[in-house]
Amino acid sequence: MESGGSRAGQSGIAIQFCLLALAWGASFLFIKIGLDGLSPAQVVWARMVFGALALGAIMLIARRPVPRDAALWGHLTVVTILLCVVPFLLFSWAEQHISSSLASIYNATTPLTTMAFAAVVLSTERITRDRGTGLVLGFAGVLLIIGPWSIAGEHNLLAQLACLGATTCYGLAFTYLRKFVSPRGVPAVTVAFIQVSAGAAIMVLATPLLAGSPMTLTWPVVSSMIALGAVSTGLAYIMNTNIVAAWGAANAAAVTYVTPIVGVVLGIIVLDEPLSWNQPVGAVLVIAGILTAHGRLTQLSARMKQPESTRTGR
Incomplete structure (x- = not known):
């Protein structure tokens, strides 16, 4: 029987899992709201700076x-370009032309791009029958x-390709992390701080280039940028670290299945965004x-083929 402390600890992790899904799913809504008063690059500037703080x-x-x-800082600077700066810019630019709901759906392809790169770079993660399927x-x-039959305009297609470009960067970044950073045994929170801080430094250095773009700093724009940086980028890393430590990486990755649902629901409810059947x-x-x-x-199929007494433990 689980002790009360153990049950409470598991409940706390479950709550963090739900909050993480909300934080990452809502990030696309925050980007969309931020674009009402900022340029895509200014949105990324705010996200990185507030996240670093x-x-x-x-x-x-x-x-x-x-x-x-x-050497660690050098590797993590590469990671921040691939995992933060470039994909954040691509998603922010894309959301000028497509809905936040659609952007959140594309974000769900990240595990697939990660797997494709890992199969090429990491000898321990070759393509198996399950992975290929x-x-x-x-x-x-x-x-x-993408729905090639219903694309309305060049920008719509380019925006969707930009989202795929962003998740391709994510896949390459995660593979780079596994190969060059994970073996060093640096705590995940420290890794997150260095990479987000390096990204913030890059965007701050670019401030003279971004300052010329007009800004409309309304309350919704400012609050969405604080939430995007501090919650969806900063605190989200901490919650993800806690979940991985408690449940393992495979179970923690299940948040990927939930974030598109959150992104779609928020886009429809808050922004009244349309959603076509194919998405x-x-x-x-x-x-x-x-x-x-x-x-x-495969595991589920094998389990279902077991006798009922074996499945139920009787």
Whole structure:
């Protein structure tokens, strides 16, 4: 029997899981609102700076030291360009032309792009039958989401391709992290602080180039940028770290299945965004591809074939 403390701890992790899904799913809504008064690059500037401030405060409170390893900082600067600066710019630019709902659906392809790069770069993650089937299903889902028959205008297509470009950057960044950063054993919170701070430094250095763009700093714009940076970028890293530590990486990755639902629901309810049939159906195919690639459907099928007494433990 679980102790009361253990049950409370698991409940706390479950709450963090739900909050993480909300934070990451809402990030596309925050971007859309921010674009009402800022340029795409200014949105990224705010996201990185507020995210760095939030993580910096957490580092100070936890009294975590900042590593002085120049090689680590170099690797994480590469990571921040691939995992933060470039994809954040692509998503922000894309949301000028497509809905936040659609952008959140495309974000769900990240595990598939990660798997594709990992298969090429990491010897321990070769393409198996399940992974190959999952990639094919995911690719079919992407084609369905794009809906070539219903694309209205060049910018719509380019915006969707920009979202795919962003998740491709994510996939490359996660693979780079596994190969060059994970073996160093640096705590995840410290890694997050360095990479977000490096990204913030890049955007601050670009301030003279961004200052010329007009800004309309309404209350919704400012509050959405604070939430995007401090919550969806800063605190979200901490919650994700806690979930991985408690549940393991595979179970923590299940948040990927929930964030598109949050993004779509918020886009429809808050922004009254339209949703065509092919987008959620394509998203289901993408998620089915992720589950297949990770062997979840094979495990479920094998479990269902077991005698009932074995499945129930009787």
